[in-house]
Every structure is written in C-alpha cells, then in structure tokens.
Amino acid sequence: MKLTILGGGGFRVPLVYGALLTDRGPGRVTEVVLHDLDDSRLRAVARVLDEQASAVGDAPRVTATTDLDEALRGADFVFSAIRVGGLEGRADDERVALAEGVLGQETVGAGGIAYGLRTVPVAVDIARRVARLAPDAWVINFTNPAGLVTEAMSRHLGDRVIGICDSPVGLGRRIARVLGADPQQAWIDYVGLNHLGWVRGLRVAGRDELPRLLADPHLLGSFEEGKLFGADWLRSLGAIPNEYLHYYYFNREAVHAYQQAERTRGAFLRDQQARFYARVGTPGTSALELWDRTRAEREATYMAENRETAGAGERDADDLSGGYEKVALALMRAIARDERTTLILNVRNRHTLAALDTDAVIEVPCLVDASGAHSVSVDPLPGHATGLVCSVKAVEREVLAAAESGSRATAVKAFALHPLVDSVNVARRLVEGYRAVHPGLDYLK
Structure with missing residues (x-):
C-alpha cells in the first residue's frame, strides 16, 4: 500500500513513519513517498527515517520527490501536512496581528485567517490533482487550519478527505487518566470545530464520569486544561474545553x-x-x-x-508524546482493513449539528470502517457554544469565498467578523499588512 506524505520535509514526519514501523499487519503501508518543495529538507528528513528503520526488518520503503504529480500518482492514502509560507510565514502572521493588538496564533483569530487565505488555494489545487491522479485515494488532512482546509478540499473530494487533529485525543486521554479510566475503553462526548470543541461527557461502561471530575477541585486542578482554565470556570461551563479555547476565554x-x-x-x-x-x-x-x-x-x-x-507550570511528561500520528495510523487501518473503530475526526456535518448546514466540516466522534468516517449523533451544544461555533464557521466561509473569488473586500469581511478582531478598521489594516509580507496573498484584489 502506498502512502504519500505532502510536506514530506516537515519536522513531524518521523512521527508518522515511526507509527508505520509499529504496524506489522496485513495490508500495511509498504511504500512511503515524501513530497516537498524543498529538496534539502527532504534529504534531512529521509536521514532521520533511515535511522528509524535501521533496526526494523521489512520497513516501508521511502522515496522522495519534488514533483507533486509523481508523488500522488497511484497513492492509496495521501497525508497532507503542508505549511504554505513556511515557519517564516507563521512568524509574520503573529507579528502583523500583534502589532494591531490582536491574536496571531496560526489557527485562531487573525493569524488563522491569514494562514487560511494563503493555504486554501494550494489545498484546492492538491485536491483537484488527487481527484485526477489518484481518484481512489483517501486524503488525511493535518494541514492547518485543519477544519477550514478539510472543508475546502471536501468540495472536490467529498467524504474521501478526512481531517485529523491531536488536540481532542490528548484532551480525552488526560481526562480519562485523571479519572483512572482506560482511554481506549472510554467514550468521549466531544463536539465542535477544529480547535473549538468541548468534552461534555466521558462514559465508561455506560456511566458518565465527567460530573465526578467537575465536582472535585483537586482532580480538576491536576491536569492541563484544569490548570489553564481554572476549576471555577470549568464548573461554570459544565464541560472541558479544548485548550485552544483559552485564546477566546482569556x-x-x-x-x-x-x-x-x-x-x-x-x-x-x-x-x-x-x-x-x-x-x-x-x-x-x-x-x-x-x-x-x-x-x-x-x-x-x-x-x-x-x-x-x-500559572499552569510545566507540561506533564505524559503530554509530550504527541498523538496525531496514532490517529492517522488508526484511521488508515480502519479504512484499509475494515478494522472498525471510533475516532474524533473532522468530517462533513451531514445532520449532526442542526445549527450548521450539511457540508460544514465539524470535529466529532466518528465510526470508521472501509467505507470511511461516519459522524455519530450528538446532543445539541449549549447556546454560548453554538453561537461561537456558528460565528467562527461563518468566518471560515468568508475565507473560502475570498480564496475562490480573490476579493480583498471579502477577506476584510472575514477578519472583521471574527470574534477576536474588534474593529473593521483593524481588519482592513490586517489585510494590507498581510499582503505586504505574503506574496501568496497577491491574488487578493
């Protein structure tokens, strides 16, 4: 089975390859193609992968190319982890936003919008090429902003593109650990958008253990989100937010x-x-x-x-191991071998959240098998969460519209409507500031 990794010169690629090395089952990945625009980065990552494979017999064969069509042709799975503009672009996103007194984080607020505006056109081009060169391939998207980019690609690939993120996985794992439960045996009631979701329950053997956590200040203060948000705020919410909601609440x-x-x-x-x-x-x-x-x-x-x-202090050692590569491997196994599993993924809404239309990409528990990922039904979000989800989804739609039309006015609208951008004039200056530092935004007229 052939796996193509786009952004193959990226720093986190060895995590994915390391996960593949643990898979010895039938139908496993036997060929990995790394694609990147930077040949020197490809060679660097290939060195790491070569050392990883040195003690593993029959490791997946690795090749590298800067030719996108060559990389995609005949792929069974395509893992997309590109960074348009590189880390220099991310640093510029942060700098321009902070100069205006607003957040520049790469997936949240002004920085996320800027990153989306220059990434969506590239992601759409990739989706079209996959549809032409590898029409039976499944695309696993980790490119940020993951929900937005997955939705852009889904307009060309339908349900054959699935977004993944390690944040919900890590959150569920931490809650289960604090409650003394096995994360593999727990059902995590989580729903929202990428980097904008809430755990509303954690069920073990049919019993919801989250109320026990919320009632215990000591337990609440013993893990990452409890330290970030504070026990009083978590009890007020009656849920545990994704860590990225710290950018909204504080x-x-x-x-x-x-x-x-x-x-x-x-x-x-x-x-x-x-x-x-x-x-x-x-x-x-x-x-x-x-x-x-x-x-x-x-x-x-x-x-x-x-x-x-x-005042949360250092991260716990158990939280330093990542996790998105495990989600990617579990997703590929479920589809390739019909090994049915449940994963929190970014997929089209269908009728899961009544407040959003059917094509909106959301982050929600899914049942996965050979036919793909199928979101489970969930209870409605409370009003405050519904309002935030709808507001941010509306911004994502304006980003998609600006990327498709090249309209500068629509890009301004996307910034101005975001809950963390507090002025239309700030939005206008942000667009001009980002256009000045990102050649990839020259299409905005």
Whole structure:
C-alpha cells in the first residue's frame, strides 16, 4: 500500500513513519513517498527515517520527490501536512496581528485567517490533482487550519478527505487518566470545530464520569486544561474545553502575554528548526538523536505563554508524546482493513449539528470502517457554544469565498467578523499588512 506524505520535509514526519514501523499487519503501508518543495529538507528528513528503520526488518520503503504529480500518482492514502509560507510565514502572521493588538496564533483569530487565505488555494489545487491522479485515494488532512482546509478540499473530494487533529485525543486521554479510566475503553462526548470543541461527557461502561471530575477541585486542578482554565470556570461551563479555547476565554491575557514574549511561537520554531536542518547533515551527528532532542524541546514549550498566564507550570511528561500520528495510523487501518473503530475526526456535518448546514466540516466522534468516517449523533451544544461555533464557521466561509473569488473586500469581511478582531478598521489594516509580507496573498484584489 502506498502512502504519500505532502510536506514530506516537515519536522513531524518521523512521527508518522515511526507509527508505520509499529504496524506489522496485513495490508500495511509498504511504500512511503515524501513530497516537498524543498529538496534539502527532504534529504534531512529521509536521514532521520533511515535511522528509524535501521533496526526494523521489512520497513516501508521511502522515496522522495519534488514533483507533486509523481508523488500522488497511484497513492492509496495521501497525508497532507503542508505549511504554505513556511515557519517564516507563521512568524509574520503573529507579528502583523500583534502589532494591531490582536491574536496571531496560526489557527485562531487573525493569524488563522491569514494562514487560511494563503493555504486554501494550494489545498484546492492538491485536491483537484488527487481527484485526477489518484481518484481512489483517501486524503488525511493535518494541514492547518485543519477544519477550514478539510472543508475546502471536501468540495472536490467529498467524504474521501478526512481531517485529523491531536488536540481532542490528548484532551480525552488526560481526562480519562485523571479519572483512572482506560482511554481506549472510554467514550468521549466531544463536539465542535477544529480547535473549538468541548468534552461534555466521558462514559465508561455506560456511566458518565465527567460530573465526578467537575465536582472535585483537586482532580480538576491536576491536569492541563484544569490548570489553564481554572476549576471555577470549568464548573461554570459544565464541560472541558479544548485548550485552544483559552485564546477566546482569556483573550486579553493571551494577547498581552504574546506581546511581552521575547519571541512568538512561530519565531521560536523557525529558529529551532533552522538549527536542526542545518546540523542534521553534519558528519558524526545522529539525525535521529538530534531530531528527538529538538522534538522534546518543541513539545515542552507548547502553549507556554498561555500556561504562564494561567500559572499552569510545566507540561506533564505524559503530554509530550504527541498523538496525531496514532490517529492517522488508526484511521488508515480502519479504512484499509475494515478494522472498525471510533475516532474524533473532522468530517462533513451531514445532520449532526442542526445549527450548521450539511457540508460544514465539524470535529466529532466518528465510526470508521472501509467505507470511511461516519459522524455519530450528538446532543445539541449549549447556546454560548453554538453561537461561537456558528460565528467562527461563518468566518471560515468568508475565507473560502475570498480564496475562490480573490476579493480583498471579502477577506476584510472575514477578519472583521471574527470574534477576536474588534474593529473593521483593524481588519482592513490586517489585510494590507498581510499582503505586504505574503506574496501568496497577491491574488487578493
């Protein structure tokens, strides 16, 4: 089975390959094609993968190419993890937004809109090529903003594109761990949009254990989201929000923390990964060991400004292991082998959330088998959550419309309507600021 990884020179690719190395079952991936626009990054990542495979017999064969059509042709699965504009683009997204006093995070607020505006046209081109060159392939999208990009691709690939994210997985795992439950045996009642969802229940053997967690201040304060949001706020919500909702519920504090930081997250990762790619080919250097050290530093500093604002301290060691690669492997297994499983995924709404139309991509538990991912029915969201979901989905739709039409006015509308952008004039300046630093936005007229 052939897996094509778009963004194959990306730093997190070894996580995916490492997961593939654990799969010894029938119908497993036997060929991995890495595609990237940067040949030097491809060679660097290939070195890491080669060391990963050195002690594994019959490891999936790895090839690399800068030719997109060659990479896609004949693929069974396509894993998309591209970053249009690179980490320099992410750093610019943050800098331009913070100069206007608004959030520049890569998936939330102004930064997420800017990232979406330059990513959607590229993702749509990829979707069209997949439809032409590998019409039977399943596309697993991890490209951010994941829900928005998945929805853009679904207009050309239908249900054969599925978005994944490690945030709901990590959240469910932490809640289960605190409650003494096996995450594999727990049903996580989670629903929303990507990076905008809530756990409303965690059922073990048919019993909802979340009320026990919400009633215990000690338990609430013992894990990441409890430290971020505070026990009182979680009890008020009656749910556990995705960590990215910290940018909404504590927006003023988050913006201030990012403005005071020595470097933004994007600038930190840009500099960190530049060092990694520069050193990975040095004689006598183990590419895998260097990658491991760099990844550990990356994970330990994740959302550091938010944790500092909340006084949450360092991340727990159990939260440093990622997880999206495990979701991707479980998804591929379920489809390729009809190994039925339940995963939280980004899929078309159908009739799951009545407040949204059928084509809106949402993040929700899905039953997965050989025919794809099928969202389960869920209870309606409370009014405050429904309002936020509808508001952000409306912004995503304006981003899609701007990307399709090239309308600068529509791009301004997308920024102005976002709950975390507080002025039409700020929205106008954001569009001009982003156009000045991103050649990929020259299409906005």
